[in-house]
Amino acid sequence: MEDSERLAIAAHLHVVLRRKTGRVTDTEWMAGNQLYAQAMADFALAHAHEKADEELARLAQRLQGSWSSPGTPRRGGTSSPAPVAASASAPALAQEPQILPRSAPRYVGGLR
Secondary structure, three states, X not given: OOHHHHHHHHHHHXXXXXXXXXXXXXXXXXXXXXXXXXXXXXXXXXXXXXXXXXXXXXHHHHHHHHHOOOOOOOOOOOOOOHHHHHHHOHHHHHOOOOOOOOOOXXXXXXXX
């Protein structure tokens, strides 16, 4: 499955979880990290089972299915998926300072 499809599923699940449970999730992390996606799918399935919510269960199963497609092992597989390996290098990138040119405009206002 393409990353854009998985991101779309994660975004849809995020909206439904926010509306029905009040839970705020990180859609990009859900689309890029199999363990986080599995945890959010498990949470959604538990809530769906408790409230008999077919829409939430369907979305959670779609997210799980996106990770179990050919070439992407499920949790507990022998090899780690590429998105998890890529996210392992993310903390190293986050430590690099971000330098903006002095002429760059800065947003000073607040939300309206």
